[in-house]
Amino acid sequence: MRLSVDKEQLLKALNNAGKAIAPKSPLPLLANFKVELNEKGLEVTGSNNDITIRTTVPYMIGDKQIITNTVPGSTLINAHLLGDIVRKMEGNVISLDVIDNAIAKVDDGHSSFKLNCANAEEYPDIDLEPSGTDLTMDCQQLEDLVAQSAFAASTKEQRPILTALNLEAGENELIATATDSARLARKSVHIDSDVRFRANVPARTLIDITHLMEGSAAVTFYVSDKKVLFTFDNTVVSSRLISGDYPVTRSIIPQNFNYFLQVNSQELLNAMDRVAVLSSGKESVVKISMREDHVEVSARSDSNGSANEPIQTFQFSGERLEVSFNSLFVIDAIKALKSEDVTICFQAEMRPFVVKNPKDDSVIELITPMRTY
Amino acid sequence: MRLSVDKEQLLKALNNAGKAIAPKSPLPLLANFKVELNEKGLEVTGSNNDITIRTTVPYMIGDKQIITNTVPGSTLINAHLLGDIVRKMEGNVISLDVIDNAIAKVDDGHSSFKLNCANAEEYPDIDLEPSGTDLTMDCQQLEDLVAQSAFAASTKEQRPILTALNLEAGENELIATATDSARLARKSVHIDSDVRFRANVPARTLIDITHLMEGSAAVTFYVSDKKVLFTFDNTVVSSRLISGDYPVTRSIIPQNFNYFLQVNSQELLNAMDRVAVLSSGKESVVKISMREDHVEVSARSDSNGSANEPIQTFQFSGERLEVSFNSLFVIDAIKALKSEDVTICFQAEMRPFVVKNPKDDSVIELITPMRTY
Numbered sequence: 056m057r058l059s060v061d062k063e064q065l066l067k068a069l070n071n072a073g074k075a076i077a078p079k080s081p082l083p084l085l086a087n088f089k090v091e092l093n094e095k096g097l098e099v100t101g102s103n104n105d106i107t108i109r110t111t112v113p114y115m116i117g118d119k120q121i122i123t124n125t126v127p128g129s130t131l132i133n134a135h136l137l138g139d140i141v142r143k144m145e146g147n148v149i150s151l152d153v154i155d156n157a158i159a160k161v162d163d164g165h166s167s168f169k170l171n172c173a174n175a176e177e178y179p180d181i182d183l184e185p186s187g188t189d190l191t192m193d194c195q196q197l198e199d200l201v202a203q204s205a206f207a208a209s210t211k212e213q214r215p216i217l218t219a220l221n222l223e224a225g226e227n228e229l230i231a232t233a234t235d236s237a238r239l240a241r242k243s244v245h246i247d248s249d250v251r252f253r254a255n256v257p258a259r260t261l262i263d264i265t266h267l268m269e270g271s272a273a274v275t276f277y278v279s280d281k282k283v284l285f286t287f288d289n290t291v292v293s294s295r296l297i298s299g300d301y302p303v304t305r306s307i308i309p310q311n312f313n314y315f316l317q318v319n320s321q322e323l324l325n326a327m328d329r330v331a332v333l334s335s336g337k338e339s340v341v342k343i344s345m346r347e348d349h350v351e352v353s354a355r356s357d358s359n360g361s362a363n364e365p366i367q368t369f370q371f372s373g374e375r376l377e378v379s380f381n382s383l384f385v386i387d388a389i390k391a392l393k394s395e396d397v398t399i400c401f402q403a404e405m406r407p408f409v410v411k412n413p414k415d416d417s418v419i420e421l422i423t424p425m426r427t428y
Numbered sequence: 429m430r431l432s433v434d435k436e437q438l439l440k441a442l443n444n445a446g447k448a449i450a451p452k453s454p455l456p457l458l459a460n461f462k463v464e465l466n467e468k469g470l471e472v473t474g475s476n477n478d479i480t481i482r483t484t485v486p487y488m489i490g491d492k493q494i495i496t497n498t499v500p501g502s503t504l505i506n507a508h509l510l511g512d513i514v515r516k517m518e519g520n521v522i523s524l525d526v527i528d529n530a531i532a533k534v535d536d537g538h539s540s541f542k543l544n545c546a547n548a549e550e551y552p553d554i555d556l557e558p559s560g561t562d563l564t565m566d567c568q569q570l571e572d573l574v575a576q577s578a579f580a581a582s583t584k585e586q587r588p589i590l591t592a593l594n595l596e597a598g599e600n601e602l603i604a605t606a607t608d609s610a611r612l613a614r615k616s617v618h619i620d621s622d623v624r625f626r627a628n629v630p631a632r633t634l635i636d637i638t639h640l641m642e643g644s645a646a647v648t649f650y651v652s653d654k655k656v657l658f659t660f661d662n663t664v665v666s667s668r669l670i671s672g673d674y675p676v677t678r679s680i681i682p683q684n685f686n687y688f689l690q691v692n693s694q695e696l697l698n699a700m701d702r703v704a705v706l707s708s709g710k711e712s713v714v715k716i717s718m719r720e721d722h723v724e725v726s727a728r729s730d731s732n733g734s735a736n737e738p739i740q741t742f743q744f745s746g747e748r749l750e751v752s753f754n755s756l757f758v759i760d761a762i763k764a765l766k767s768e769d770v771t772i773c774f775q776a777e778m779r780p781f782v783v784k785n786p787k788d789d790s791v792i793e794l795i796t797p798m799r800t801y
Contacts, residue, residue, distance in 0.1 A: 133732060136705060136706070136732055136733075139705045140702070140705055140735075143698075143701060143702045143705065144702070145698070158733070165737060165738070166699070166702050166703070166735065166736075166737040167735065167736055167737065168705075168706065168733065168734070168735045169733045169734050169735070170706075170732060170733040171731065171732055171733045325516075325518070326539070328516060329513070329516045329517070329539050330539070332509060332512045332513055332516065332541075333509070333541065333543075358544065359506060359509055359543060359544055360509075360531070360541065360542045360543040360544045361541070361542045362513075362539065362540065362541045362542070363539075363540055364538060364539040364540065365538070
């Protein structure tokens with residue numbers, strides 16, 4: 056295998072595929088990139104078993120020759136080293152020359168590296184061929200879907216199903232739901248397709264994919280029984296699905312509320328951030344006290360003291376109410392809504408409440424209160 | 429105790445004194461600031477026993493009233509909390525009101541915090557009065573002195589004396605020396621004083637002090653038997669000295685060399701940074717191979733491979749020579765010299781070599797080679 060390749064395009068592929076490389080791979084072979092030069096171009100594949108990413112550097116981009124001087128072939132090269140080396144090189148064209156399937160010579164015409172490499176046939180056989188139900192959408196739509204929901208997924212492995220973002224397509228709608236059981240986020244987008252599927256994709260994977268997609272226009276995904284495949288530009292991402300049934304969440308979301316608070320998002324964020332300095336424990340518990348003519352947030356810690364701050368711009372309708380909650384959850388929810396104002400709808404002191412963008416019904420952020428001090 | 433104080437000035441004092449607060453203080457009381465309003469202003473003191481920092485917020489700066497509305501007194505307030513709160517507050521004037529020596533009310537006219545506080549008399553009695561031999565110099569001079577030497581001090585506690593920067597004043601010269609036994613850095617500056625003293629100041633303390641001094645014009649230090657005091661602007665820093673005799677280093681620095689290499693600093697830095705990707709172990713061993721018409725750096729790792737890169741702009745005089753070294757040490761030394769070109773003077777393959785700024789004899793960076801592979 057041999058080729059000369061545009062440095063910038065090679066680096067992009069290494070950066071993309073590198074997102075799948077685990078800091079400490081359980082399988083030593085997966086510390087490598089699989090690098091293959093074939094009729095499609097230079098395929099760079101990285102994997103950690105759960106997620107596999109392949110980006111292909113094409114021979115041509117527009118009129119520009121990207122790859123020249125080729126002898127097809129494939130090899131395995133340490134991902135961390137190859138990425139570091141290409142990143143630090145100063146030349147615009149990198150040549151890669153695999154000698155006797157044992158040494159990969161990487162050269163930019165100035166610095167010269169000889170890297171030990173391994174036989175590509177030892178790499179696990181990972182199927183990246185599209186199959187199953189497919190759906191194509193704007194990358195921006197998928198980005199919104201993920202940004203407004205995936206943060207609410209659990210990061211703990213006790214109940215693996217809760218680390219998923221639940222995707223449900225049907226009736227021209229794609230709904231994403233995430234919950235860690237103390238909060239829930241749901242976002243729906245309209246789709247121009249009548250496909251129906253359900254899939255539990257690791258939330259972390261979807262967040263990574265939205266970062267990889269930056270600058271791409273459209274993404275197609277293929278859902279099958281055990282895995283989902285995303286394709287955009289020259290990149291394919293395959294992810295396992297999380298097995299098991301996703302909890303039924305539709306019935307959890309309350310429909311009727313007794314109290315409505317509308318506030319400026321930034322003012323509430325700042326006030327909670329300040330008073331939470333005095334909340335105790337990891338949960339950053341903050342209390343919001345509301346009556347028609349006064350709203351304030353407060354926090355208290357037995358060892359340190361207490362804090363309170365009035366909210367200056369608000370509309371509140373309902374009886375007097377006090378609700379305590381994990382302020383980090385409310386901060387996440389408000390940030391995800393990306394709205395100048397938010398409406399918080401309460402049923403009662405100890406019942407789940409909803410944080411909404413008053414102008415957008417496609418997102419619902421549900422949060423369970425905490426026992427007040 | 430009560431006062432209203434300009435937020436910006438208060439925050440500056442809290443940030444300065446906060447530099448002395450240990451993340452986990454061995455003495456719980458030292459997790460607090462001592463805050464005292466007296467005839468000098470508002471004194472904020474932070475300490476971790478090894479280093480104590482006090483910044484005084486004055487009543488007036490120029491024509492501007494900084495502190496108003498005063499009742500003198502003192503108290504102890506959790507440093508981390510007070511710093512966080514004042515940093516997050518939006519008002520320009522902060523009022524501080526200590527009630528019954530138990531609660532400190534902190535208020536910016538909008539947010540209101542009540543912090544548990546403790547009796548100032550419980551704070552350790554730390555002497556911040558100037559005494560001993562004194563020397564005044566430009567802050568910039570002290571900054572250069574520290575920046576070009578202190579990095580070479582040891583960070584390991586096995587030989588505490590090597591964690592010091594050794595300061596030696598005499599004959600209108602102040603010399604700073606640091607060594608971790610594998611490398612040594614020495615910088616001298618001219619002083620307008622005929623004082624004589626020797627002091628082993630923790631190198632870390634001096635680095636912290638140069639950061640605190642930013643924007644100040646002159647610094648005075650007072651050296652006594654067990655401690656050193658630095659004063660600049662409204663800040664006093666007291667540090668313990670490290671006891672024991674500093675190793676005699678003068679005889680270590682070679683005077684005669686057989687090989688001289690002059691190179692562009694940035695080119696050598698970049699080349700070493702690249703090839704070091706393939707050095708093995710923590711030491712980042714790089715070899716430099718020199719002959720009159722060719723100089724190159726290289727590195728090798730048994731498990732990963734090898735790298736080499738020629739240096740394009742150089743002057744070398746001497747026989748053919750190869751020297752291996754910890755490239756991180758050479759990178760530190762070159763960066764400290766802040767010079768476009770550097771001269772490296774060698775005696776022999778396994779003898780210490782010196783990295784110098786060809787235009788400045790006040791700094792010497794000495795490095796011990798490593799066994800070559």
